[in-house]
Amino acid sequence: MNTQYYASQNGQQQQQQGQGWSSSYSQQNSVPPNNFYNGGFAQNGSPSNGYAIQQPMVPSGMGQMVAAQQAGFIPSPFYQSQQQYQMSYSDSFENFDDNGSNGYNNYVDSGSGYNNKGYSGSEMNGWGGSGGEYTENNLFHRTNSGINFDKYENIPVEVSGDSVPAAIDNFTDAGFGPAVMENVNRSGYSKPTPVQKHSIPTLLANRDLMSCAQTGSGKTAAFLLPIIQHIMAGGSEMIKPPSFNNGRRTYYPSALVLSPTRELAIQIHKEAAKFSYKTNLQTAILYGGRENYRDQVNRLRSGAHILIATPGRLIDIIEQGIIGLSGCRYLVLDEADRMLDMGFEPQIRKIVGQGMPPKTARTTAMFSATFPKEIQLLAKDFLKENYVFLAVGRVGSTSENIEQRLLWVNEMEKRQNLMEILMNEDPNNLVLVFVETKRGANDLAYFLNRQHIRSVSIHGDLKQIERERNLEMFRSGQYPILVATAVAARGLDIPNVRHVVNYDLPGDSDEYVHRIGRTGRCGNLGIATSFFNDKNRGIGRDLKNLIVEANQEVPDWLHQVAAEGRIGSGSRGGNRRFGATDYRRGNGGGSFGGNFNNYGPSAPNSGFGGGNAFGGSFGGPRRPFTNGGFGAHSSLSSSSNGGFGGGQRRGGFNNGMNRQNGGGFFSNNGSQAPIDHWQAPRA
Ligand SMILES: Nc1ncnc2c1ncn2[C@@H]1O[C@H](COP(=O)(O)OP(=O)(O)OP(=O)(O)O)[C@@H](O)[C@H]1O
Numbered sequence: 115m116n117t118q119y120y121a122s123q124n125g126q127q128q129q130q131q132g133q134g135w136s137s138s139y140s141q142q143n144s145v146p147p148n149n150f151y152n153g154g155f156a157q158n159g160s161p162s163n164g165y166a167i168q169q170p171m172v173p174s175g176m177g178q179m180v181a182a183q184q185a186g187f188i189p190s191p192f193y194q195s196q197q198q199y200q201m202s203y204s205d206s207f208e209n210f211d212d213n214g215s216n217g218y219n220n221y222v223d224s225g226s227g228y229n230n231k232g233y234s235g236s237e238m239n240g241w242g243g244s245g246g247e248y249t250e251n252n253l254f255h256r257t258n259s260g261i262n263f264d265k266y267e268n269i270p271v272e273v274s275g276d277s278v279p280a281a282i283d284n285f286t287d288a289g290f291g292p293a294v295m296e297n298v299n300r301s302g303y304s305k306p307t308p309v310q311k312h313s314i315p316t317l318l319a320n321r322d323l324m325s326c327a328q329t330g331s332g333k334t335a336a337f338l339l340p341i342i343q344h345i346m347a348g349g350s351e352m353i354k355p356p357s358f359n360n361g362r363r364t365y366y367p368s369a370l371v372l373s374p375t376r377e378l379a380i381q382i383h384k385e386a387a388k389f390s391y392k393t394n395l396q397t398a399i400l401y402g403g404r405e406n407y408r409d410q411v412n413r414l415r416s417g418a419h420i421l422i423a424t425p426g427r428l429i430d431i432i433e434q435g436i437i438g439l440s441g442c443r444y445l446v447l448d449e450a451d452r453m454l455d456m457g458f459e460p461q462i463r464k465i466v467g468q469g470m471p472p473k474t475a476r477t478t479a480m481f482s483a484t485f486p487k488e489i490q491l492l493a494k495d496f497l498k499e500n501y502v503f504l505a506v507g508r509v510g511s512t513s514e515n516i517e518q519r520l521l522w523v524n525e526m527e528k529r530q531n532l533m534e535i536l537m538n539e540d541p542n543n544l545v546l547v548f549v550e551t552k553r554g555a556n557d558l559a560y561f562l563n564r565q566h567i568r569s570v571s572i573h574g575d576l577k578q579i580e581r582e583r584n585l586e587m588f589r590s591g592q593y594p595i596l597v598a599t600a601v602a603a604r605g606l607d608i609p610n611v612r613h614v615v616n617y618d619l620p621g622d623s624d625e626y627v628h629r630i631g632r633t634g635r636c637g638n639l640g641i642a643t644s645f646f647n648d649k650n651r652g653i654g655r656d657l658k659n660l661i662v663e664a665n666q667e668v669p670d671w672l673h674q675v676a677a678e679g680r681i682g683s684g685s686r687g688g689n690r691r692f693g694a695t696d697y698r699r700g701n702g703g704g705s706f707g708g709n710f711n712n713y714g715p716s717a718p719n720s721g722f723g724g725g726n727a728f729g730g731s732f733g734g735p736r737r738p739f740t741n742g743g744f745g746a747h748s749s750l751s752s753s754s755n756g757g758f759g760g761g762q763r764r765g766g767f768n769n770g771m772n773r774q775n776g777g778g779f780f781s782n783n784g785s786q787a788p789i790d791h792w793q794a795p796r797a
Pocket of ligand 1: 258259302303304305306307310327328329330331332333334335482483604605606607631632635636
């Protein structure tokens with residue numbers, strides 16, 4: 115048994131009672147330092163019990179209840195009454211980004227002790243220009259790629275659009291200036307990943323782009339490098355100088371990158387600083403959280419050629435006249451499907467409508483690993499008509515570097531199963547555990563610490579400083595377990611995460627793809643274990659398809675669950691997965707045949723014609739997603755091999771597949787749902 119996760123104050127072996135575990139834990143005496151936290155919770159537990167670290171993780175108002183429950187080993191509220199369960203609240207759709215509506219509009223710190231003290235994020239010493247605040251060491255300190263990096267070459271690539279710029283094979287072919295090229299080298303990137311090979315020349319040619327590639331395959335550099343190159347090469351032409359209005363200075367970034375979460379914004383900002391290191395280019399960041407408001411605004415004063423922001427805070431700053439978007443030549447939506455779903459779409463429209471050059475006068479790029487068809491359709495509003503669509507692998511597929519394990523685990527057995535997983539985990543690995551609710555995250559982290567497993571949590575109810583510190587303590591390995599809500603599902607790149615546990619599965623298979631994508635990044639291998647039970651039947655079929663597609667073993671019970679015919683993962687219906695390609699290809703799957711570039715000898719070339727099977731029966735311009743989608747899926751899925759091509763299984767999928775559309779969308783009756791029905795309802 116590995117014991118490094120365990121920590122105790124007294125050095126004695128302990129045996130847990132009342133939970134059915136009898137493991138003995140060796141002691142590491144590494145109780146977390148209390149001074150990471152800002153106190154105020156001492157009444158909730160005895161400081162001498164060694165768990166003081168837990169208390170600040172409990173949101174105010176819940177501390178006493180949770181502490182009492184934990185201290186007495188009362189089961190968590192999660193397992194108690196329905197009423198209590200409902201008191202917990204999902205992190206899925208809120209608190210990703212504090213915005214004006216949360217009361218932070220005009221917040222100026224008044225003694226919280228956080229701001230103006232130089233604290234500015236876990237890894238960073240500030241948000242200022244790219245050169246000033248970072249050192250070469252903390253920007254370029256790790257080698258990223260794993261043993262499967264070269265296998266990216268074998269992933270088939272679909273590119274569509276008019277006169278698509280030719281892909282590059284090497285970074286040296288991109289025409290980067292010496293400073294950018296040097297930063298590529300400093301980063302240890304010896305060759306571009308497929309998404310970079312195509313996206314970089316496309317954006318360098320100022321073409322709009324919708325770019326879809328698996329998690330961890332290098333999308334960030336794919337948009338940052340060409341933007342930095344453009345701004346550097348364009349010089350003052352590219353930069354609108356600040357203006358004075360009513361005594362206030364307004365700054366005009368040349369490029370805007372929008373991120374759905376604060377931590378992802380921080381990460382992208384650091385990447386931007388990395389690639390613009392030792393240049394005059396200034397990067398800036400704006401994201402929610404009251405403690406960092408003034409600091410962020412102050413740092414804008416040194417200029418902001420590239421601004422990375424979360425939408426709510428950006429709107430707030432725009433409304434105050436501190437930022438103007440009329441100089442913005444580049445707009446990037448990272449995690450674009452999330453940015454355009456119902457939670458963020460109004461904010462994105464507002465931002466784009468606030469003086470930003472029209473789409474014909476800017477370059478717009480969208481990146482994600484998943485891109486449901488309904489969101490692709492929405493995305494059109496922001497893209498020039500002749501945008502380039504790029505898909506590396508099937509859109510929405512999981513990385514084959516991730517070993518996906520599914521366990522049937524009833525609610526009451528989840529903790530025990532998690533303990534078993536953690537006990538068998540290599541102590542040098544980081545483990546990311548996803549739960550559904552903020553309270554669930556608190557409870558589980560608290561529980562694990564009581565079991566002497568060093569854990570921290572991250573969710574939308576923590577103060578921003580706690581979020582960042584907890585994330586950093588996880589990243590550094592000091593606390594090797596992070597219990598997270600969906601706030602950590604997308605984009606985060608933490609090198610040593612070797613295991614993701616879906617303690618609570620999400621209701622949406624795209625969310626699953628992003629969550630497990632926190633491991634198995636950049637050619638490294640990872641494991642994703644998901645606890646499945648009756649509550650998750652809705653996602654069963656989608657999960658089965660993802661696992662089959664990744665050539666992995668499907669448990670017998672999952673075959674059964676999938677066959678039961680409960681369709682669709684919570685939000686958008688299961689069938690959307692099979693429309694996951696460029697929706698503009700609406701005239702029969704056959705058109706796919708000639709449009710894939712095969713980067714490797716082992717890529718399944720023959721598969722790409724698979725859509726032909728559907729060409730006849732689904733053709734027609736008014737059903738834009740249907741045919742291409744099936745074609746792409748059947749071709750890329752190594753296991754389906756024609757199984758979708760009109761045989762019995764296909765028939766099963768087609769009939770009544772789409773709940774929202776009354777079965778019309780993919781159904782054989784040919785009816786077409788109105789576009790506004792494709793808006794995904796929130797789970
Ligand atoms: N060409 C390259 N060579 C080596 N490492 C690379 C290269 N490109 C990117 N990386 C590294 O790969 C890791 C994953 O990259 P990145 O975070 O951009 O992935 P992503 O595709 O945006 O993932 P996600 O979908 O989860 O957001 C990072 O650590 C990055 O530094």
